[in-house]
Structures are given as structure tokens and as C-alpha cells.
Amino acid sequence: MTEHPDAPRSRRERPAKPALSRNGIVATAVALVRSEGLQRVTMRRLAQELDTGPASLYVYVRNTAELHAAVLDDLLGSVDLTPVTTPGDWQDRLIRILGSYGDVLFEHPGLAQSALVARPSGERYLDLVEAVLALLAEGGVPGDRAAWALDLLLQFATATAAEHAPRAGAGSDESDRAEEWDALAAVLRGTAADTHPHVAALGADLLAGSGEERLDWGFRVLLNGVLHTPR
Amino acid sequence: MTEHPDAPRSRRERPAKPALSRNGIVATAVALVRSEGLQRVTMRRLAQELDTGPASLYVYVRNTAELHAAVLDDLLGSVDLTPVTTPGDWQDRLIRILGSYGDVLFEHPGLAQSALVARPSGERYLDLVEAVLALLAEGGVPGDRAAWALDLLLQFATATAAEHAPRAGAGSDESDRAEEWDALAAVLRGTAADTHPHVAALGADLLAGSGEERLDWGFRVLLNGVLHTPR
DNA sequence: ACCTGAACACCGTTCAAGT
DNA sequence: ACCTGAACACCGTTCAAGT
Numbered sequence A, B: 001m002t003e004h005p006d007a008p009r010s011r012r013e014r015p016a017k018p019a020l021s022r023n024g025i026v027a028t029a030v031a032l033v034r035s036e037g038l039q040r041v042t043m044r045r046l047a048q049e050l051d052t053g054p055a056s057l058y059v060y061v062r063n064t065a066e067l068h069a070a071v072l073d074d075l076l077g078s079v080d081l082t083p084v085t086t087p088g089d090w091q092d093r094l095i096r097i098l099g100s101y102g103d104v105l106f107e108h109p110g111l112a113q114s115a116l117v118a119r120p121s122g123e124r125y126l127d128l129v130e131a132v133l134a135l136l137a138e139g140g141v142p143g144d145r146a147a148w149a150l151d152l153l154l155q156f157a158t159a160t161a162a163e164h165a166p167r168a169g170a171g172s173d174e175s176d177r178a179e180e181w182d183a184l185a186a187v188l189r190g191t192a193a194d195t196h197p198h199v200a201a202l203g204a205d206l207l208a209g210s211g212e213e214r215l216d217w218g219f220r221v222l223l224n225g226v227l228h229t230p231r
Numbered sequence C, D: 001a002c003c004t005g006a007a008c009a010c011c012g013t014t015c016a017a018g019t
Helices: A022-036 A043-049 A064-078 A090-107 A109-117 A123-138 A143-162 A174-189 A197-207 A211-228 B022-036 B043-049 B064-078 B090-107 B109-117 B123-138 B143-162 B174-189 B197-207 B211-228
Strands: none
Touching (some): A022 A043, A043 A064, A064 A123, A090 A109, A090 A143, A090 A211, A109 A143, A109 B143, A123 A143, A143 B143, A174 A197, A211 B211, B043 B064, B064 B123, B090 B123, B090 B143, B090 B211, B109 B143, B143 B211, B174 B197
């Protein structure tokens, strides 16, 4: 109303520093996570991006854990929930949704790690929960089991993604991971058959299979298990 | 042989600074984890305890992740593996072993978090793996399934323990966790039945049950699932 | 009332230089 | 050859003081 067309001409230099707000902070954090990865999204770095000091963020965000939860909830917006209403086997559709959830986390394993410790509870997360419960109900899973099955399924997907998080500290990556895998394979090969017969017998089979195959099998194990295990 | 009885009398002040070694470093780290918790066992703090600078540790330990893995493997020595050779139902015995593994991790959730990212591969871990595989074999689980079931079972126990890890940063504790739980309960109560009918229908049931009950049920779900899910 | 500079109390890791 | 002081490049969080 009484707003000047080009109002406060004070000290504004280029892109105009927008006022801080929780949404703005989270949105900037999401953009930063997308472009540079979670490791770089520290309170200090985020503050710098917003052209302020880190202390200012604490007016809108309780701590780093809460920030991560908010970022994750935002990213969860890209989970494909359409299989809820698609025709076909309910287990396959449920696994497709969980797989989509897993995909999001696989791109940000550090967030998966956070999610394990501080479960998100935002809008998008709630939508995901609703979708999973809807399909479990469609499959005839009793309510009391569905409640716990939900956690089992999401925890499995989350933990599997978290396994790929970079270890803190010095930048490692593919090479480190491969090295680790080789080391583990060597340990297994070197395991004496007389002290660890079962390990020796299975040998390389213990490491067989792609992550995707294992994930899919794990989901089916959980679903079959839920169907066969009353409380 | 040619050792002087009270040899190098040089600069030694009281408890005699022992020479550094990988074992000594890990043993000190374990003691420190036991007495002060993982959060306090940083490279710097550990070096201080050993009366040297942090750089010296890197002669014996590649990085923090490796140190954590070594500490965990040591602590795994207190996992009770006796149920392997005890009479009784194999599933119950297996769950007892997994429960004992879980107990160790529950005391050090931060280590559980590390274990998720950098799987241990030490002696004690191998003993645990052997025990789990032995019982799966006793239960008639085919080898190819047992190999993957092993990971599923250990990952579930590990992830469940990791959930209790303290969020990095400012010291939180019981009160923070209770607050979080209340917040989640409030979100569930406030969930509209028309947008999220299944969430609303289950309501507080979603949070029902103690951690122990859920853990036990989870193990049984996994075992039943494994028995019913070929690869 | 709202915001934040500056400080507090730390980190992991590396590497040039010492013994 | 082995070890390490000192530096590099950071952290999260708080709070007294400013506007």
C-alpha cells in the first residue's frame, strides 16, 4: 500500500540480500546439498552463502540435525509415490516406492545417516509413510504388524544408503571403497577352514551380488517375514 | 640379554611413557571409549592420553574410521557366542547371539554408526560371523541365502543401535530424545484423517512397543523371511 | 526485539623439519 | 628411518553486545 516502488535504496550491491527466514535457509541448504554435497553444507558455509554469520542461522534452526532433517524432507519430494494407485502386485508396487526412496538417499548417503539418528517428520515424509501403510493394508497386513513393518522397511532402505556415506575427515572416494572391499575379500580368502569353517565354505559368496540385487532381496525377505510373523 | 636392569634413566617422570604401537593405541582408545564415550575419543584427545602429538598416531592408524573399526572389533570380544553350541531352538539361540551383539553396540551407538559405514573385519568380528553362519546352517538355510541373511541380520542390529547415537554438536541426551519423541507423537496426532487416512488410523500404534520388543520381532521377521525367500 | 561479531572450545590430517 | 611440532583448513554453538 504505502510501499515505495523502489524502496530501501540503502546498501544493496547486486543480487539484493534477501531477508532470512527458515524456508529461505532450508531452500539454500537444499540447493547447496544438490550442488556440492552434504559435507560442504555446514552452518558456517551456509551462513556464508546467505551473506551472514553462522549465529544468525540459530534464530531459525535449532541445530545441524534439525537442518539435515528439513533438507531431507524437502528432497523426499522427489520420491515417486505413484505406484500406490497403480494396478499390479502390491508387493512389487511397494518395493518400487521403497526403491525410489532409496534412490534419493543413495544420492545423499550422509542424509541417510542423519535420518537414522533423527527420523524426519515433515510433510513429505508423512506422505511416504502414508503410501507404505496404504500398500501394506492393501496386502492385508494387520495394522499392528504394519506399524512395525513400516519402520523395518524404511530403516533397511535408510541403513543401506547410509553404508555408502563417506567417512568423515580427508576426502576419500571410489578408490578408498574399492581398497576396503579388496581388504575384506583378502581377509575372507585368508580365513582358515579349521577355525572358521562356515566362513571358509562360503568364501567369496559372502560378497556376491550387486547392491541392487541385495536390496531387492532384502525387501522381499522383510515382506515375506512380516506376512509370516505375528506379534 | 645385554639389558641394563633399570635401563634408560633419561627423562622419565612417573608412570613411564610406553613406546607407541598400534596395539597400545587401540587399547588406550578402548579404555577411553569405555570411560568417557566415543565422542571424547578424538585423535587429539587420544594423542594427549598417550603423551604425544596427534601426528604420531598416523604412523600406526590410517584414519579415524580405521581406529573406530579396531576399537569396535576389540569390544566385540564381549559378545556372548556360547549359544552356538548350546541345545535348543536354533532361531532362539541365534537371536540371543545377535542380541548380545546389539547390547555391545547399544552401549556405544557411535560405534554402531561407524560400523554401518566401515564394516569391521577383525578377529572378533569374524568369530561373530562364523557363529551366525553356523546357526543359519544348522537351521538348514541354503548357503547363498545365508550369505546375504548374515548381512541383513547384522545390519538390522547395527542400524537399530546406531539410531541411538547422539547427534553431533552440543551435548544432548535423554531430554532431547524425549522431546523429539513428543514432537513426533504430536505430528501423528495432528495428522488429518482425510489426507493421511492410514497414518491417522494407526495413530499411536505407530510408536507402540519397546525397543526390545521391536528388535526381537525384527529378528524373527528376518529369519522367517529368509526361510521363505529364495534367491 | 531482533540480530550477529567475536569468541570458545574444539576438530582431522599433512608435511617439513628435526633427532 | 622414524617421529612429531606446528600449521592448514576447517568445525558447531553460545552469548554479550550492538542496532
